[in-house]
Amino acid sequence: MNNPIYNLISALGTFVTSIVTGAIRFYKRYIWFTLKNLSVYFINYNKKSFSSVKTFLVRAIVFILIVSVISGVAVIINTKSTKVDATKVVLDGDTIGYIKTADSAEKIEKSTLKKLNTKKDYEIEFKNAKTEPYNILSDDALSDLLVQKIAPDYIKVCEVYIDDRLICAVENQLTAHSVINELLEAEKKKNKKASVSFAETISYKYAYYKSSDENIWNKDRLSLALKTFELLTPQHVECETKIASVPFDTVDIETNTLFIGDSRVRRKGKKGSEYVIDLVTYIDKKKVLSQNLTSIEIKAPISQVIEKGMRAESISMGGYTVTQTSGYFCWPVVGLHTVTSPFGWRSLGNHRGIDISGANASGSLVVAGASGVVTEAGWSTGGYGNYVMIDHGNGVETLYAHMLNDSLMVSVGDHVTKGYAIGRVGNTGYSFGAHLHFEVRINGTRVNPAWYIGLE
Numbered sequence: 037m038n039n040p041i042y043n044l045i046s047a048l049g050t051f052v053t054s055i056v057t058g059a060i061r062f063y064k065r066y067i068w069f070t071l072k073n074l075s076v077y078f079i080n081y082n083k084k085s086f087s088s089v090k091t092f093l094v095r096a097i098v099f100i101l102i103v104s105v106i107s108g109v110a111v112i113i114n115t116k117s118t119k120v121d122a123t124k125v126v127l128d129g130d131t132i133g134y135i136k137t138a139d140s141a142e143k144i145e146k147s148t149l150k151k152l153n154t155k156k157d158y159e160i161e162f163k164n165a166k167t168e169p170y171n172i173l174s175d176d177a178l179s180d181l182l183v184q185k186i187a188p189d190y191i192k193v194c195e196v197y198i199d200d201r202l203i204c205a206v207e208n209q210l211t212a213h214s215v216i217n218e219l220l221e222a223e224k225k226k227n228k229k230a231s232v233s234f235a236e237t238i239s240y241k242y243a244y245y246k247s248s249d250e251n252i253w254n255k256d257r258l259s260l261a262l263k264t265f266e267l268l269t270p271q272h273v274e275c276e277t278k279i280a281s282v283p284f285d286t287v288d289i290e291t292n293t294l295f296i297g298d299s300r301v302r303r304k305g306k307k308g309s310e311y312v313i314d315l316v317t318y319i320d321k322k323k324v325l326s327q328n329l330t331s332i333e334i335k336a337p338i339s340q341v342i343e344k345g346m347r348a349e350s351i352s353m354g355g356y357t358v359t360q361t362s363g364y365f366c367w368p369v370v371g372l373h374t375v376t377s378p379f380g381w382r383s384l385g386n387h388r389g390i391d392i393s394g395a396n397a398s399g400s401l402v403v404a405g406a407s408g409v410v411t412e413a414g415w416s417t418g419g420y421g422n423y424v425m426i427d428h429g430n431g432v433e434t435l436y437a438h439m440l441n442d443s444l445m446v447s448v449g450d451h452v453t454k455g456y457a458i459g460r461v462g463n464t465g466y467s468f469g470a471h472l473h474f475e476v477r478i479n480g481t482r483v484n485p486a487w488y489i490g491l492e
């Protein structure tokens with residue numbers, strides 16, 4: 037109940053009741069005393085008892101007066117304070133009703149006129165006024181009242197739309213709803229397990245039509261049209277359950293018991309299984325949508341475990357052993373493992389290869405990083421000293437520099453295999469101490485050899 041008068045009366049009722057109860061409690065003893073005295077008065081005409089009765093009566097009257105005044109004031113205050121500012125809508129001299137602001141009233145009038153598609157042939161006024169909040173009309177209600185006055189031959193109807201296409205107008209939404217509901221109930225009887233709805237979106241819009249308009253249909257006509265033209269497509273949503281297999285994942289673990297590039301299965305993976313519940317939507321018995329509702333694990337899958345080799349392979353060349361790397365090339369020197377100068381900029385300029393050295397470097401065997409053909413072998417005027425270049429095909433070349441005089445073991449045109457000895461570490465050319473300068477070229481460009489000999 038949001039009526040302020042009702043609220044006021046009920047609040048007042050509670051207030052008065054509490055005062056009266058309090059008063060009764062207070063006067064209870066006094067009344068008893070008075071009654072006793074009253075009897076004494078009637079018997080003895082006692083002056084003293086008469087005066088106490090008088091006092092009681094005076095107090096009672098004063099009490100009633102106070103309560104009445106308080107109630108009256110409360111009613112007045114409450115009545116005054118509930119009135120709010122509003123706009124009175126007057127059409128051709130008749131008050132239509134109240135609305136919050138003149139702006140909204142004007143907007144409603146304009147939109148109503150537009151809906152009716154008629155010309156304005158009336159006087160409308162918007163006056164500032166005060167009224168009870170419950171007198172203020174909703175936008176729709178004002179619109180309806182205006183229509184009743186402006187165009188008495190128009191009625192409010194409910195337009196029925198299927199997927200935004202206007203089908204007809206009916207008396208009210210309930211009419212349309214009951215027809216559609218009947219069709220839905222009939223569908224439900226066909227498949228009791230499924231939840232049935234229509235695939236199309238049905239929407240309603242209120243409008244004003246001439247009461248004689250042929251587009252205002254009754255229940256039967258709407259029902260017949262929906263059935264005849266099959267305007268609504270029933271869709272069934274069913275819960276479907278099945279048992280599905282769950283794939284296993286693969287976990288790699290590194291091991292030094294295998295050479296690089298080798299692997300073996302340590303534990304075979306096993307598929308798991310789960311109970312799957314899907315929500316499946318059918319239109320005309322055709323599956324159109326399947327959504328997974330939930331899956332319950334029956335058996336967990338077992339991961340496959342693969343061991344991956346980390347051990348660097350060695351290539352036995354008969355008289356010496358070459359170290360395989362995780363890169364494309366084997367290590368280009370036998371016995372020396374220290375990179376004394378990496379690829380890139382340094383104080384002496386841009387270093388286009390890497391330098392490898394170590395204890396007793398001079399004389400250590402230099403070997404071919406991979407199989408290929410020797411394209412250059414001899415003395416370099418450019419600072420390489422005694423050097424060898426090998427073409428490995430596919431644009432890949434390697435270069436080995438600063439080797440000992442008379443140590444080169446290959447000539448141009450020789451075919452070499454991976455790890456094949458081509459010379460010995462020396463200090464010839466532009467070199468400061470025995471070391472191997474090793475270069476890798478891809479399509480003629482010198483790249484960082486570290487990438488190809490397992491260093492990075």
Ligand SMILES: [Zn+2]
Binds near residue numbers: 387390391472473474
């Ligand atoms: Zn170098």
